[in-house]
Amino acid sequence: MQVDSKDLLVKTLGPCRVASPLGSLLRDRRPTFHNVAENDRVVFDDTISALASRTCAPAELPSFEPAGARSKIFFDPSKTRVGIVTCGGLCPGLNDVIRAIVLELVDWYGVDKIYGFRNGYQGFIASYGRSVVDLTGQVVSSINEQGGTILGTSRGQQDPAEIVDCLERMSINILFVIGGDGTIRGALGISKEIAERGAKIAVVGIPKTIDNDIMFIDQSFGFQTAFSEATKSIRAAHVEATASPNGVGLVRLMGRHSGFIACYASLAMSDANFVLIPEVPFQLDGENGLLNVLRKRLLRRHHAVMVVAEGAGQNVLSPEHGGQGTDASGNVKLQDIGLYLKKRITDYFAGIGMELNLKYIDPSYAIRSVPANPYDSVYCIRLGHNAVHAAMSGRTEMVVGRWNSRFVHVPMPLAIRERYTVDPDGDLWMSVLESTGQPRSFQ
Numbered sequence: 058m059q060v061d062s063k064d065l066l067v068k069t070l071g072p073c074r075v076a077s078p079l080g081s082l083l084r085d086r087r088p089t090f091h092n093v094a095e096n097d098r099v100v101f102d103d104t105i106s107a108l109a110s111r112t113c114a115p116a117e118l119p120s121f122e123p124a125g126a127r128s129k130i131f132f133d134p135s136k137t138r139v140g141i142v143t144c145g146g147l148c149p150g151l152n153d154v155i156r157a158i159v160l161e162l163v164d165w166y167g168v169d170k171i172y173g174f175r176n177g178y179q180g181f182i183a184s185y186g187r188s189v190v191d192l193t194g195q196v197v198s199s200i201n202e203q204g205g206t207i208l209g210t211s212r213g214q215q216d217p218a219e220i221v222d223c224l225e226r227m228s229i230n231i232l233f234v235i236g237g238d239g240t241i242r243g244a245l246g247i248s249k250e251i252a253e254r255g256a257k258i259a260v261v262g263i264p265k266t267i268d269n270d271i272m273f274i275d276q277s278f279g280f281q282t283a284f285s286e287a288t289k290s291i292r293a294a295h296v297e298a299t300a301s302p303n304g305v306g307l308v309r310l311m312g313r314h315s316g317f318i319a320c321y322a323s324l325a326m327s328d329a330n331f332v333l334i335p336e337v338p339f340q341l342d343g344e345n346g347l348l349n350v351l352r353k354r355l356l357r358r359h360h361a362v363m364v365v366a367e368g369a370g371q372n373v374l375s376p377e378h379g380g381q382g383t384d385a386s387g388n389v390k391l392q393d394i395g396l397y398l399k400k401r402i403t404d405y406f407a408g409i410g411m412e413l414n415l416k417y418i419d420p421s422y423a424i425r426s427v428p429a430n431p432y433d434s435v436y437c438i439r440l441g442h443n444a445v446h447a448a449m450s451g452r453t454e455m456v457v458g459r460w461n462s463r464f465v466h467v468p469m470p471l472a473i474r475e476r477y478t479v480d481p482d483g484d485l486w487m488s489v490l491e492s493t494g495q496p497r498s499f500q
């Protein structure tokens with residue numbers, strides 16, 4: 058992705074004139090390997106060759122604004138009113154992020170007017186009649202133990218003008234949006250409407266996606282929990298496959314356009330022999346096609362485990378296999394590659410008269426509805442804290458990201474400019490090939 062300095066500029070609502078209540082914590086901090094000073098920058102490029110290709114002085118290198126608390130802030134905490142909304146598909150850790158935002162606002166900034174909007178962007182629209190939730194420290198104290206989101210969610214576009222009407226009616230100063238690429242697109246529309254009205258409302262996002270498909274976050278929150286959960290299905294598929302002659306365990310995992318869950322779960326549980334992801338097209342038929350390679354594997358080892366991401370192999374499906382169209386948010390509805398593979402493998406082995414015992418496992422919703430694991434909980438807290446620091450200092454139209462292990466501010470237009478996908482020439486896919494031993498391509 059071509060990124061220039063201007064793409065990395067973060068908008069602010071105005072100068073910071075209010076002393077931060079976190080001032081005492083910040084006073085004696087020095088820049089260290091784990092602490093970037095608030096006026097320093099995090100360099101975008103991380104290889105010598107990329108740096109060498111830039112012809113500018115170090116201060117002009119493309120760089121992110123570091124996340125973190127500022128000594129001076131924009132909003133006066135005693136007069137600040139905050140809204141929080143969660144949108145799109147579920148993801149482990151949503152409640153952890155809500156909790157982190159609320160507790161940071163209440164305990165450190167002394168902000169106590171925090172409202173949760175129900176069911177995504179519908180929560181702002183009068184005709185849906187959704188009540189708001191008063192979010193206090195007590196309400197959120199143990200929500201991190203539950204999966205899902207206490208605020209509910211939804212898909213489907215809403216009118217940004219109506220959303221901003223609602224924010225103005227309620228005198229909201231800061232809106233936190235927790236959601237994926239669609240949510241961030243929606244948030245950009247809200248932010249533009251706010252700017253057109255000349256209002257001073259900060260819109261700050263915390264990127265959410267179990268598919269891990271948003272740029273500038275090394276790994277999205279909940280992703281580690283989700284792929285850990287998926288390993289249980291791979292283990293089950295292996296147990297089933299090894300228990301019967303020519304057993305095949307076929308596991309279908311989420312991943313609409315990016316195969317990260319399939320790759321990571323398969324690496325974590327190296328029982329997988331075949332991993333199919335959207336980024337690497339394959340053929341079923343022919344000498345090097347998947348079916349013949351599977352046949353040879355069964356002749357050799359008598360069992361196989363195959364992991365398929367939901368967006369894989371769309372090239373081998375035809376319209377009669379369902380799918381097509383879009384969901385309420387405009388996301389393309391994919392044809393079901395898992396069921397299609399199950400049928401094609403079953404028919405193929407029946408056709409050549411070879412015994413097959415195929416067990417099909419689809420844990421899709423089971424892996425995204427669980428509570429976050431401890432690693433993700435820590436990550437969620439840190440994202441939540443940094444989102445609060447950013448918003449209180451008047452940053453807007455940005456999401457909190459993590460780039461090369463540093464927490465940074467990412468402008469919303471940049472965060473959604475391109476989807477983050479598995480690079481077929483990258484080291485992750487190379488590891489999958491090394492771990493599974495599957496051919497580089499089934500073509």
Ligand SMILES: Nc1ncnc2c1ncn2[C@@H]1O[C@H](COP(=O)(O)OP(=O)(O)O)[C@@H](O)[C@H]1O
Nearest residue numbers: 144145212213214236237238239240242243386
């Ligand atoms: N292009 C868009 N413009 C405005 N709002 C959008 C856009 N795409 C999605 N949204 C809204 O964002 C919310 C969540 O989007 P969705 O794509 O379902 O999930 P996610 O944010 O997880 O990608 C929905 O309310 C949806 O209508």
Ligand SMILES: O=P(O)(O)OC[C@H]1O[C@](O)(COP(=O)(O)O)[C@@H](O)[C@@H]1O
Nearest residue numbers: 145146237265266267268311312313
């Ligand atoms: O059935 P639903 O709720 O529409 O969700 C299915 C989709 O949700 C995802 O987890 C991603 O959702 P988001 O874009 O909302 O993060 C995909 O992997 C999957 O295609």
Ligand SMILES: [Mg+2]
Nearest residue numbers: 145237238239
């Ligand atoms: Mg999405």
